[in-house]
Amino acid sequence: MNYIWQHNHWPQFSYDSSKLSALAYQYAKQAAQLSGSLAHTDLDDSISAQLDLMVDEAINTSLIEGENLNPASVRSSLQNYLNLTPTPINVADVKAEGMAALLVDVRKYFNKPLSKETLFSWHEMVLAGFEDNILHSDLTVGQWRDSPEPMQIVSGPVGYERVHYEAPPVQNLEAFMAEFLNWFNNQDSHQDNQEDNQPIPGVIRAGIAHLWFEVIHPFDDGNGRIGRAIIEYALAQDLGMPVVLSMSTHIEKNKKEYYRQLNAASCCDRSELDDPAVLDITVWLSWFIHTLIAAQQEAAEKVSTIFEKTDFWQRHKNTALSERQKAVINKVFKAGKEGFPNGISAQKYAALGKCSKATATRDLGDLVAKNCVRSEGVGRGLRYFIALSPAP
Structure with missing residues (x-):
């Protein structure tokens, strides 16, 4: 098994715009409608809807990685960070505090370039409280991973492990991440590789960014949660405001397919390391956009329920x-x-x-x-x- 980061033309991703344009348009249309519905409604309803979606995102992005957070602690932490309470609520759950801090940071500062320092800060938030866990005591926190041992994703009992993926070695991380961040932040690079001088649709940029980051897997732990935060960051930059959805809520319901799609887009055979088709990620992007559209629909139902609740109690x-x-x-x-x-x-x-x-x-x-x-x-x-x- 080989991986796309070993490809001779890495990371020159390609995709078929004709197969994605209608999906990208549907996503953008729904995003504008959802944001517009919140902008023209009661402020308390808008805050309530966004807070509920942030709680969902914090809980489910952690649950995808097997980490259970207390919903009440997450909500209290978010209310503290968003200054929604007259006096701060005491929250003893450090992990809930960390995830709340991450989501608020993504929403507050999405208009800034994504930097190495930002990612290091997010990593510290994601792994808050893990220093007390003996199983994670040797993790490198707030820095790229530095162990010379291969970073592998494995399953199965000891002695019968199955390697699903192996990330780039540590000596490549600095260069790989610098290239990723340069692409993410450089507007000149946001050109549709199928049509000259056409900007990459925001949802496609987010899909490329998530896959690219997950392929590099730059941290000892927390790559999934940070990678999904990058999705929100990219989508918010495109929309010009925080997104109204929780993608992780939908992914958690279809976790096996999420990992299958990531694995399929990340792996290749040795004989394919010079084949440009390996870096064609149309299939991944199609699944990614479909998933976001489904997450938007779930968010729209949640927002609708909040509006219905307000109308009910008003009557x-x-x-x-x-x-x-x-x-x-x-x-x-x-x-x-x-x-x-x-x-x-x-x-x-x-x-x-x-x-x-x-x-x-x-x-x-x-x-x-x-x-x-x-x-x-x-x-x-x-x-x-x-x-x-x-x-x-």
Whole structure:
């Protein structure tokens, strides 16, 4: 097995613009619509939507790497960094603090060139708290990896390991990363290699940047999380504002395919090291853009749910509801459209509201009478849905 960084023409990536232009346009159109919807809505709703997406991104970009973060700690850390609380909230989770710091840094400073120092700073954020873990005590933090041993991605038991990928040796890192950063920051290099003097669409630039960075794999650990932060950085530069999506949320649901696509785009046979077709990454970019479009659609649904929640409570601000009823409705909204696609039963209400089924049935009957929920079905098939529109 050989790798594209060993190719004789590395890193001269190519792609077929004709196969990607429609996808790139669809992404750009959706990005503009999503950003526009937030720009023209209530400020609190906009902040709430973006905060929810940032929490999702922090949790899922970590989960992809097998790291579980506490959602409440992540949210509190983000609120602190974004100055959304009158007084800072005490957060004991150092790893949650680190991921929150990374996401806020990406969103605050995306208009600046991407530098080695920025990447080193991000690496320290990503690995915050790992120094207390004996398994990671020998990691080089805030610097390129420096071990002479090969950086390999392997699986399988000891003695039967399977090498999926081997990154460039340490002596190549400085030059490889300098070339990457020069390309990323040099606007003159952002030319579509298929059409002279045509700028690379922002989403294609982001896809190239992510693959390029992951191929180099410059750090001992955290390359995936930093590589996905680079996606947001590149997309924000193209859009002129932070993106409204969480790509990692969608990747986590399709993690095996994500790694399969990265592996397929990164590896080659020895006989192909002089074949220009190996550096044609059209297939990778097509998958990448499709994934971003799906992430946008998920984000649009989340934003829509937040708007619906605001409209619902505005209509029912004078409706007499118990704290339990309010809490259950808010939990249903928080779960989103995927949370309870078939509505909730009295039994589910009882679990959400921590009450008896008899109490749940009374509460639901009252909510139906007040047009807060609507019912469908009969008997054991009776289900309740939030009434998102006023009574006729």
